[in-house]
Amino acid sequence: MLAAAALLAGCSTTTTGHAVSIYANPFTVAGLPASTGPNGLRPGAAPTALGADNTDDGPVDRLAITAIDDIQSFWQAEYPRLFGGAFANVTRIVSWDSDADGDAAINFCDMDTAGLANAGYCPLDNTIGWDRTALLPALIDAFGEMSVVMILAHEYGHAVQRQSGLVGDDVPGIVAEQQADCFGGAFIRHVAEGKSPHFTLNTSDGLNSVLAATVSIRDDDPNDPESIHGSAFERVTAVQTGFTDGAAACTRIDLADIESRRGDLPQQFDSPDETGELPVTAATLDEFHKALDSIFALEHSPSVNYSGADTDCPDASWTEPVSYCPATNTIGVDLPALAERGTPNEVPASGIPVTVTGDYNAYVVFGSRFSLAVQRESGQSLTDAKTALRAACLSGVITAALAVDRGPAAGDFALSPGDLDEAVSGLLTDGLAASDAEGRTVPSGFSRVEAFRSGVLGGRGACDARYND
Numbered sequence: 001m002l003a004a005a006a007l008l009a010g011c012s013t014t015t016t017g018h019a020v021s022i023y024a025n026p027f028t029v030a031g032l033p034a035s036t037g038p039n040g041l042r043p044g045a046a047p048t049a050l051g052a053d054n055t056d057d058g059p060v061d062r063l064a065i066t067a068i069d070d071i072q073s074f075w076q077a078e079y080p081r082l083f084g085g086a087f088a089n090v091t092r093i094v095s096w097d098s099d100a101d102g103d104a105a106i107n108f109c110d111m112d113t114a115g116l117a118n119a120g121y122c123p124l125d126n127t128i129g130w131d132r133t134a135l136l137p138a139l140i141d142a143f144g145e146m147s148v149v150m151i152l153a154h155e156y157g158h159a160v161q162r163q164s165g166l167v168g169d170d171v172p173g174i175v176a177e178q179q180a181d182c183f184g185g186a187f188i189r190h191v192a193e194g195k196s197p198h199f200t201l202n203t204s205d206g207l208n209s210v211l212a213a214t215v216s217i218r219d220d221d222p223n224d225p226e227s228i229h230g231s232a233f234e235r236v237t238a239v240q241t242g243f244t245d246g247a248a249a250c251t252r253i254d255l256a257d258i259e260s261r262r263g264d265l266p267q268q269f270d271s272p273d274e275t276g277e278l279p280v281t282a283a284t285l286d287e288f289h290k291a292l293d294s295i296f297a298l299e300h301s302p303s304v305n306y307s308g309a310d311t312d313c314p315d316a317s318w319t320e321p322v323s324y325c326p327a328t329n330t331i332g333v334d335l336p337a338l339a340e341r342g343t344p345n346e347v348p349a350s351g352i353p354v355t356v357t358g359d360y361n362a363y364v365v366f367g368s369r370f371s372l373a374v375q376r377e378s379g380q381s382l383t384d385a386k387t388a389l390r391a392a393c394l395s396g397v398i399t400a401a402l403a404v405d406r407g408p409a410a411g412d413f414a415l416s417p418g419d420l421d422e423a424v425s426g427l428l429t430d431g432l433a434a435s436d437a438e439g440r441t442v443p444s445g446f447s448r449v450e451a452f453r454s455g456v457l458g459g460r461g462a463c464d465a466r467y468n469d
Helices: 004-009 059-083 135-143 145-164 173-192 205-216 232-245 255-262 282-296 333-339 360-377 384-401 419-429 445-466
Strands: 013-015 017-020 092-096 117-120 127-131 303-305 323-326 330-333
Touching: 004 059, 017 059, 059 092, 059 145, 059 173, 059 323, 092 323, 117 145, 117 445, 127 135, 127 145, 135 145, 135 205, 145 173, 145 205, 173 205, 173 255, 205 419, 205 445, 232 419, 232 445, 282 303, 282 360, 282 384, 323 360, 330 360, 360 384, 360 419, 384 419, 384 445, 419 445
Parallel strands: 092 127, 303 330
Antiparallel strands: 013 017, 117 127, 323 330
């Protein structure tokens, strides 16, 4: 977040008779049941016969090779439907040890792999490769086996682009990367539907982890000219598009589509010295409250109690670090706990943060409790799954509104680059910004983030249409 003054100074399915929305049931995930169960390699699945160059035949390489095998099988069937003609697999797959040096380090795509903790597709020789020593083990440790499958599905998406001619030299990098994320999401849907020979994925914690991995490897410096993969919000949007609408939707992603979704959302800092971090204090929350009042113009705006989250509410349970009491129309705040939630964590040695933390992870939770007051004034239920998704959606409405100058009376508060990523990460991690007055949320982080995205991109009308009682 940025104080506004500082910012200004610096610058379907169908049934008989009617269509049923995929959002109608809060316990489904893009039309699939919200499921639990194992994630990763199927127990007892037959090993793949596929091989890779320079492999050590260890478990990490076997996981990656098996993923490539299933991804190729998916595209053997999907490619002819999308582009016509037969699909040809990549020419070669290769593994390397990023800890190797000297003669032991191999080349990939004209690059020395010593210290190269990465995975990629090389158009020079139609090759896919990965680092088995640092990158893939770190992803597995942080997010599970399916994170590796998602990364490789993304890279294979680039091979599909090359073979089909979908992307040429004149296509911006952000378009190529968003399409590849989308293709990855389409393959992940294939796994979640139980169609993958070697992998399985549930649509609750399993899919949550896949999305969290995508968030983790976002472009984290919006001012870096080499940042072409997109923010976490953009990457998750692309993955969800592929998961929900299939691979055909990915082919329609272009620069105009990306720019329309960006709208007024901040893309870069005015100065490289800016961090966008605004400490969470009673004073900054008061300014945020003014902003929320300007967005919703409630007849009865909720009061704020900074003495703690537990306000002895007679008709709702309290939630740490912020709660909402319908009976008294009061937001209770445990200020030290909320400030801690809004403090950025140190990036781990692996370079792969499990969560994206920062100030907006705190402010969006406060905003979501304010959204319960919005629902209360609208006469909507405050204690069910749709309440929770409306809270996430209205939090998205708040987020988009903060990107627009609303004048000096609307609070000294504005959105900064990275804030959406912090909100998305929080929605995947604990979902407090997508919970009802009792603190209950839906199990699918995918659904929570989808609701938030709906509010950001579609406004309050989208929230009312998709998550009505």
